[in-house]
Amino acid sequence: MQLTIEELAHELEHYNSFAGLALDPLDPYLKAMSTFQSFTTDVIRALRLKDPQVTEISAAINNIYEQLPSFFEIDLFRDWVKAAMLGHPLRHTEKQHQWLHIVHRQAIVNDRYLSVSTIILVAVVAREDWQRRVLNPENLLADPDALYFFRREHNPRDVDSVTSNEGDEETQCWICMEPYGNGIHQPQQASCGHIHCKTCLKKWLEESKGRYTCPQCRACLVCNAHDCRHHVVDCDVAPPIPIMEFLKEIYDNAETSDGNKLGWPPSWLFSIREMTRGQRAALALIRAKLEALQGENIDSDRKVNLTRQSHDIKIRLGSLIEVISECYAAQLRARLDNETGVQCCTLGVNELCKERERLGQEVHTS
The missing domain is CATH 1.20.120 (Four Helix Bundle (Hemerythrin (Met), subunit A))
Structure with missing residues (x-):
């Protein structure tokens, strides 16, 4: 049964909002949930102001919130968000794909104007994009890379030369002792500043059981924190x-x-x-x-x-x-x-x- 505009606003406020969401500045998943809550608040406001650009697409709004995890179980919702943010795009469910698109668009609202209705319509297109890409037989039958988040999104950057703390040029990787060069022994610098060759970092990642830390100081190569609990994937x-x-x-x-x-x-x-x-x-x-x-x-x-x-x-x-x-x-x-x-x-x-x-x-x- 189609909800009235007033009923939809009430549903969003009382059943599809996070109550008392405690923010941890180091937790990217709670931050994403807070961003989504800002989107929800904007939608509720637009509905109650009878914004025609929003009320006319109320069915799309209702669809966005259908089949999401319970907003009353913060930990379970956070786990769902974490799986989405750390997972390969081709492993996202349709709802995760759409949710991440909304969060991304909402996060840039402060930088340039994006209306609520625009973000809603982007979410509609995101569903179509998911069906086209994820359900493509070529993508559907392969198991996507479990380490995609580290390998593609947060890989150390290539550097041209390596110097020691004393200012001397270093010519070889301190792990494998092979000379630096282009290709498999390309020197790469982690966020902590330490440098290793591409091959050793790749091997280290694949043997690290879902973590990606510096082989030298053990700092997380995503957030640079030691003992990071947020950037761990299932291998x-x-x-x-x-x-x-x-x-x-x-x-x-x-x-x-x-x-x-x-x-x-x-x-x-x-x-x-x-x-x-x-x-x-x-x-x-x-x-x-x-x-x-x-x-x-x-x-x-x-x-x-x-x-x-x-x-x-x-x-x-x-x-x-x-x-x-x-x-x-x-x-x-x-x-x-x-x-x-x-x-x-x-x-x-x-x-x-x-x-x-x-x-x-x-x-x-x-």
């Missing part, structure tokens, strides 16, 4: 088994590149890819360990245990995918009854979350 324990390769192990008819032969739209294949990524990586690691033990009689108990773990994860993943598929089927059956459709979808998502949580616990304890 895969191994390169995940590609989603379509795994689906072919479960379904004989999982042959098409876009997953349509399974009856899923691209958005659901995206959800499956993201929700199973950690477990597909764990399964790949177990299979690599089993392969390393092939032909050996030693550690037979270990091989039996690894085989059992591999089988259990595969069965669990199959069950998880079935829940997603059943949830989508329920949505299709309920199109003529919106209320029933929401209920079916909610039940499916609840079961999905429970199954994913069980999977995660098993992977971490194995």
